Amino acid sequence: MATKTLRVDYLARVEGEGALDLHINDGRVTAAQLRIFEPPRFFEALLRGRSYAEIPDIVARICGICPIAYQMGGVQAIENAFGIDVGEQIRILRRLVYCGEWIGSHALHVVMLHAPDFLGFPDAIQMARDHGEAVRNGLALKQTGNELMRLLGGREIHPVNVRAGGFHRVPNRAELAPIAESLKRAHDRAKGLIAWVATFPFPEFEQNYEFVALRHPSAYPITAGRLVSNHGIDIDIADYDREFEEQHVAHSTALHSMSKRRGPYLVGPLARYALNFDRLPASVQSAAREAGVGPVCNNPFRSIIVRALEIMYACEEALRLIEAYEPPDAAYVAVRPRAGEGFGCTEAPRGICWHHYEFDADGTIHSARIVPPTSQNQPSIEADLTAVATSVLDQPDDMIRHRCEQSIRNYDPCISCSTHFLKLTVHRT
């Protein structure tokens, strides 16, 4: 029996390092294992025994791309445990800085990391020679996201201005005015981006996902909501463990999250979009229709269009929030620790990011659990890879390798959050 091995020594254009093993026996894909061998990062253990006040600065270090997601989940859990209501204006600013993170993260992924897959380029640098305007637009969008992060977070990578109860400092309306102008330009760029990615050639491939996302009574979900799925889940975020569980798997140092009743599930843009299409403004719904995307999209390759739609949404939402903002009397409300537990869950660019902490009476962290989006998506990535590889088994090895890498990048995986990521090996027997 012949054995064949395909190897990619470094899987590029993902956040972090790891490996994929694809096993093909007698013309059939028997296993696709996302092998994450990066040593655990011990953030949860690092938090134990420290003060609640350190959570925002520590968890921001989990990820350089989506630090706001970790900070927001953390402060939400603190405030939940201590019975704090931060008030409407602080909520506006938190949603606003989160819009900045969505714009920056999505723009980086769509243009610099994912688009080259569809256009046949090895990377964005090669692509820039033929698609300079698109790359310049992508960079400009990312800059707009960075501007929001800098103004409200203090800096774009690992922001320092978020704290329990609010912010260390809040801006006045005049400080937000230049950002509003930048966001208007970004909104136009986002529409151009949607039109550009909608022209890409997409593989005919669909999966029957269980989508899981937050759902808010009135808004497209970013910072708050209940956990819902298209298979009937509708729970408070505190009940996450009732429906989901984290599992150790031998081939990965990152935990795998599974639905207890049904197995793999999908979080991120496709899930948010499918479960909350009715919460998008008419302008974004219209842009989706023009881009050929219906209210539900089960083709993971088309997630690049949905990310572009979410950039457009984040620009519109940020402008609405700036218009609604009135500086609060204080940058934060007083925090009085008490013994108890708290939960936080927000929509990171890559999907729900869930936090649970237990605190002692003086606010010392007794326990911490953080479930990042990429560890929740790992089982779905493996399921996609099995199906994708099966659909192209008759193709040359290079084609299989390319399509598998592209499939992984559909998820914009942040292996730094779940740990790290790297090479693709195909075993044929």
Place this chain on the structure above:
Amino acid sequence: MTAACADAISRRVLVIGFGNPDRGDDGVGVLVAQNLQGRLLTGVTILSRTGDPLSLIDDWTDFDALVCIDAAAPMGTPGRIHRIDLASRDLPRDLTLTSSHAFGLAEVIALARALERAPRNIIVYAIEGHCFDNSAVLTPAVAVAAAETAERIIAEVGALRERSWATGEIAVEIKSQ
């Protein structure tokens, strides 16, 4: 030619120190930039940058020449200064800091060139670091190298401003160590 005329046709030069001062030797580029404040020719711009490397493209778009100072990963000789003229060679990937944010300095320069938004002349000073721990002080050998690099850049910037517009040739050769 009057001094004013000479200044008017002098090339626009930008000096950027890159890194995180809160991470020990990673901040050496920023330290050099701070050291150069007030010591360079009028009209030369000095910036310190600690954030997203992709933002650098906007910083340098309107300049003719760029001097960039960054820390290099440890390679056994803390404080060793590498001077790379990107007109004659590419930035070695093993000299750049690996970034968890997808793009490091080498990639950003390559991208800017592909977009035709890179200065014509780019000189990179990469100083080998030793300790990149949180809140660490600068390694003594790296601190010495920072001071020496600042002196070399003062001469470097003068030469860059005098480079021929037509050829981009440097008028004063600066030997790399």
